[in-house]
Amino acid sequence: MTSFIEPLAQESTPSIIADKLRKAIGHGELKPGSQLGEAELARKLGVSRGPLREGMQRLTQEGLLISIRNRGLFVIDMTPDDIRDMYLAREAIERAAARKLFLDGNHEAAGAALLAIVDRMAAAEGDPAAVGELDIAFHELLVRTAGSPRLSRMHQTSIVETRMCIHALEETYAASDLRAGEHAQLAEAIRTGDADRTDELLRAHMDDAIQRLVNR
Known part of the structure; x- marks a missing residue:
């Protein structure tokens, strides 16, 4: 299975990170209902937490991620x-x-x-x-x-x-x-x-x- 959560081969930007995460969600690498670990994702993508947070915020605005207070960010679960x-x-x-x-x-x-x-x-x-x-x-x-x-x-x-x-x-x-x-x-x-x-x-x-x- 192709992995979309891998080090970026070009300069990291929030839009590139958002696209990587979007594909990982769509193809099931990040499964519905799963929590996104910021430190682990930053390590796997080879980026700092700042751009990663911006990329994840874009997906939150799109409705693909949901922020649960005091718990973190999760991939939406399609009911x-x-x-x-x-x-x-x-x-x-x-x-x-x-x-x-x-x-x-x-x-x-x-x-x-x-x-x-x-x-x-x-x-x-x-x-x-x-x-x-x-x-x-x-x-x-x-x-x-x-x-x-x-x-x-x-x-x-x-x-x-x-x-x-x-x-x-x-x-x-x-x-x-x-x-x-x-x-x-x-x-x-x-x-x-x-x-x-x-x-x-x-x-x-x-x-x-x-x-x-x-x-x-």
């Missing part, structure tokens, strides 16, 4: 209500990104690029971790092609939380073998410029993810 709320936010962001893509972007090129990811998902069948990462890559690309830095920033936190859910509940999430097909339909709707169908599929896709992650 069923948290999962539902996170997918509500993701749905709003991705539907907005799709609308902007149809208005201002090149939906044909975006659809073709998304279909290429779907092909990789189909080829990775039987490898839940690989399919999960490609699933996330699909949605990151969808938002990125909208060309909205603000939507991309908001999407980043929800994607970390999505990774947390997938890693914590990988067997449940991977139980469905329909993900490549669902994404293929969505990519094709985008490629052909069918805005109504795209919106319908995005809503259904988020509802399906909640069912698999919460109602297990």
Whole structure:
């Protein structure tokens, strides 16, 4: 397993540290509910405590870490209500990104690029971790092609939380073998410029993810 908590190879800044910690949380290296030991993290990252505290504060503001008085900083624990709320936010962001893509972007090129990811998902069948990462890559690309830095920033936190859910509940999430097909339909709707169908599929896709992650 790749470790994201390792010495930084470049000048340490709070943003670089925050990105390292964000990836460690998303990929399960820092598990939901676990406490962050400041001294140990500073040692592993090879940084001083000042920039580390600033980086951790950024993740606290994003909602990925929670400060408990007299106890310290902890990685959030995704409850069923948290999962539902996170997918509500993701749905709003991705539907907005799709609308902007149809208005201002090149939906044909975006659809073709998304279909290429779907092909990789189909080829990775039987490898839940690989399919999960490609699933996330699909949605990151969808938002990125909208060309909205603000939507991309908001999407980043929800994607970390999505990774947390997938890693914590990988067997449940991977139980469905329909993900490549669902994404293929969505990519094709985008490629052909069918805005109504795209919106319908995005809503259904988020509802399906909640069912698999919460109602297990």
